[in-house]
Amino acid sequence: xxxxxxxxxxxxxxxxxxxxxxxxxxxxxxxxxxxxxxxxxxxxxxxxxxxxxxxxxxxxxxxxxxxxxxxxxxxxxxxxxxxxxxxxxxxxxxxxxxxxxxxxxxxxxxxxxxxxxxxxxxxxxxxxxxxxxxxxxxxxxxxxxxxxxxxxxxxxxxxxxxxxxxxxxxxxxxxxxxxxxxxxxxxxxxxxxxxxxxxxxxxxxxxxxxxxxxxxxxxxxxxxxxxxxxxxxxxxxxxxxxxxxxxxxxxxxxxxxxxxxxxxxxxxxxxxxxxxxxxxxxxxxxxxxxxxxxxxxxxxxxxxxxxxxxxxxxxxxxxxxxxxxxxxxxxxxxxxxxxxxxxxxxxxxxxxxxxxxxxxxxxxxxxxxxxxxxxxxxxxxxxxxxxxxxxxxxxxxxxxxxxxxxxxxxxxxxxxxxxxxxxxxxxxxxxxxxxxxxxxxxxxxxxxxxxxxxxxxxxxxxxxxxxxxxxxxxxxxxxxxxxxxxxxxxxxxxxxxxxxxxxxxxxxxxxxxxxxxxxxxxxxxxxxxxxxxxxxxxxxxxxxxxxxxxxxxxxxxxxxxxxxxxxxxxxxxxxxxxxx
Amino acid sequence: xxxxxxxxxxxxxxxxxxxxxxxxxxxxxxxxxxxxxxxxxxxxxxxxxxxxxxxxxxxxxxxxxxxxxxxxxxxxxxxxxxxxxxxxxxxxxxxxxxxxxxxxxxxxxxxxxxxxxxxxxxxxxxxxxxxxxxxxxxxxxxxxxxxxxxxxxxxxxxxxxxxxxxxxxxxxxxxxxxxxxxxxxxxxxxxxxxxxxxxxxxxxxx
Numbered sequence: 001x002x003x004x005x006x007x008x009x010x011x012x013x014x015x016x017x018x019x020x021x022x023x024x025x026x027x028x029x030x031x032x033x034x035x036x037x038x039x040x041x042x043x044x045x046x047x048x049x050x051x052x053x054x055x056x057x058x059x060x061x062x063x064x065x066x067x068x069x070x071x072x073x074x075x076x077x078x079x080x081x082x083x084x085x086x087x088x089x090x091x092x093x094x095x096x097x098x099x100x101x102x103x104x105x106x107x108x109x110x111x112x113x114x115x116x117x118x119x120x121x122x123x124x125x126x127x128x129x130x131x132x133x134x135x136x137x138x139x140x141x142x143x144x145x146x147x148x149x150x151x152x153x154x155x156x157x158x159x160x161x162x163x164x165x166x167x168x169x170x171x172x173x174x175x176x177x178x179x180x181x182x183x184x185x186x187x188x189x190x191x192x193x194x195x196x197x198x199x200x201x202x203x204x205x206x207x208x209x210x211x212x213x214x215x216x217x218x219x220x221x222x223x224x225x226x227x228x229x230x231x232x233x234x235x236x237x238x239x240x241x242x243x244x245x246x247x248x249x250x251x252x253x254x255x256x257x258x259x260x261x262x263x264x265x266x267x268x269x270x271x272x273x274x275x276x277x278x279x280x281x282x283x284x285x286x287x288x289x290x291x292x293x294x295x296x297x298x299x300x301x302x303x304x305x306x307x308x309x310x311x312x313x314x315x316x317x318x319x320x321x322x323x324x325x326x327x328x329x330x331x332x333x334x335x336x337x338x339x340x341x342x343x344x345x346x347x348x349x350x351x352x353x354x355x356x357x358x359x360x361x362x363x364x365x366x367x368x369x370x371x372x373x374x375x376x377x378x379x380x381x382x383x384x385x386x387x388x389x390x391x392x393x394x395x396x397x398x399x400x401x402x403x404x405x406x407x408x409x410x411x412x413x414x415x416x417x418x419x420x421x422x423x424x425x426x427x428x429x430x431x432x433x434x435x436x437x438x439x440x441x442x443x444x445x446x447x448x449x450x451x452x453x454x455x456x457x458x459x460x461x462x463x464x465x466x467x468x469x470x471x472x473x474x475x476x477x478x479x480x481x482x483x484x485x486x487x488x489x490x491x492x493x494x495x496x497x498x499x500x501x502x503x504x505x506x507x508x509x510x511x512x513x514x515x516x517x518x519x520x521x522x523x524x525x526x527x528x529x530x531x532x533x534x535x536x537x538x539x540x541x542x543x544x545x546x547x548x549x550x551x552x553x554x555x556x557x558x559x560x561x562x563x564x565x566x567x568x569x570x571x572x573x574x575x576x577x578x579x580x
Numbered sequence: 581x582x583x584x585x586x587x588x589x590x591x592x593x594x595x596x597x598x599x600x601x602x603x604x605x606x607x608x609x610x611x612x613x614x615x616x617x618x619x620x621x622x623x624x625x626x627x628x629x630x631x632x633x634x635x636x637x638x639x640x641x642x643x644x645x646x647x648x649x650x651x652x653x654x655x656x657x658x659x660x661x662x663x664x665x666x667x668x669x670x671x672x673x674x675x676x677x678x679x680x681x682x683x684x685x686x687x688x689x690x691x692x693x694x695x696x697x698x699x700x701x702x703x704x705x706x707x708x709x710x711x712x713x714x715x716x717x718x719x720x721x722x723x724x725x726x727x728x729x730x731x732x733x734x735x736x737x738x739x740x741x742x743x744x745x746x747x748x749x750x751x752x753x754x755x756x757x758x759x760x761x762x763x764x765x766x767x768x769x770x771x772x773x774x775x776x777x778x779x780x781x782x783x784x785x786x
Contacts, residue, residue: 119600186607194588194600224611225618232622235724240714247631265636265717270625274618
């Protein structure tokens, strides 16, 4: 394989904007996704004001948003619903997935398999720009008449079908985001199959690559049904069909009339089935790459091989497969029938087994390690109990009997946020601190990182732990004003605790933002392998040049050879030949 | 590093046995199966859940106002176009670009004929008679499914036109690369054909 070093200099546009280099695209994804994560979080911080102090004027920001959204500084119920729907959509589809797959996957995965680039570089560029377009459409929808989509991130019919124009924007935006993910996932699978370095067999792949591999299959096969559902809902809204509008639907006291507004004969359940057929695998898209990153960081910082590497891989593959047959556990109370409920409860209990295997293997990996408590490791260690809490509290939701009580309460919010917020988001932070030296050639500041970690850890738990209690006590998750129900009155101190923690969490991100920006220019310079890790990305220069490796790497051993050989160094990189 | 210096862009990978583009197209087709699969599932659920009477009742046979003759001719057209597509690729393999181009032009014209028949004998008269998507869910699904399929045909026609015209320059640079790309186009084209083979009985005959 020949490396053509570019003798001619690329223009600014080709190099930084419409680049086909997987590393530039990864950085583009990363910056965009971090901005969306911050934006989605800001939406939530505003909602927390309304929840903690219903009907009170929001200081400063309330006055800025104008009379349409916040008359007198108090948000309208419609605006509150928009914020909720857009928070979910932005966090999942524009923040976390692009960050895990688009940014980390794009940047790290080709390096870890010793490839010069992705298999389809131009397709890679296209997926970023399709994603960016989808993001712009989503943001623009705030200015649509009636505001942005307000039917939740799940866009349940029939509410979403009769909603204002923002919902149409949402659907078009989603079609862009889905297309972007599809193109990306094809690229990932082909790259992992075709471009692995010599000697890098499937069972020598770092676990992160396996996680990306399975994730890509989920994106590839689960997203198209949502695209189909999106097209059908678009037809309902634009062409007057009624795929999701049932016979005799009554809206605001008026029945929708045949031949004028609605043809009838549709089923709102159809939307839920199609939506959750995507959205449950999506949950694993949100968690698998995070587990992969945590595994990398744990192995490097315990200085011993991952415990049960093969068990991790088999569990991940099984998890990916099972994630396609559990979707209707989101629908136990829809009246789809007890027989279906039984089936999905059983599959849900089965899918918890590989999740527990993965978590257990990661915890056992810590045993007898000489752990380095650096910033990425702190976040990775915090991931384990946080994901554990999130996972275990999911079990009562997977059984119909207990789900009936808990469904649509704050308990559900607490459960899945423990998986995705202190879980996946912590893994993202861990990844940022861990791979920052590879991407920039500089390290992020340690002290600021530890401050960021402590505040985030307290903040996250402060936000979500009270929600379990609030939820079990019966507070509904989509309520605009908790005080509307008298029973919630004595829960308000917990609601306010959540809100204050959310704002604390917001303050806690300032050291991160400051650290991130200043470290790019003024961070401590480091050599190519500052963590003394074994996987291939650390064999490339920091930052890796166009084409990645100075010499084409050849792989001689498994990914986590720490303290396994009698060598001077306590680690044995994958690309070094055995010494004679 | 540009696409053409990456390994296995043209030559097959020794382990997977395919070049990257072919693997990519197969994966893309897998996702397409899920897309149309979801729509066919929607068809099954909507049809089985349709009310027994009223304007939303499920039309069958004569009541669909769909002509199986037009549908049948279009089925035939697409099957023939699949054959000409294979012939174009085979001619490339035989190192005969001029002949391959002719087969591509025939494929393109057959696709155009398909769309012409669909438009003049089906879509436009249906709209004139008020048989629009909002009439009932049968027409809703009919227009969604065939519309999406027609978009796939148009996409395929753009790609075929590209390989008749500017894309053929690649032949001079690397005939094998061009042949491979034509093979990928063909795989996609057969899939679009296959979708119609399912659509025809489901919408016109059942």
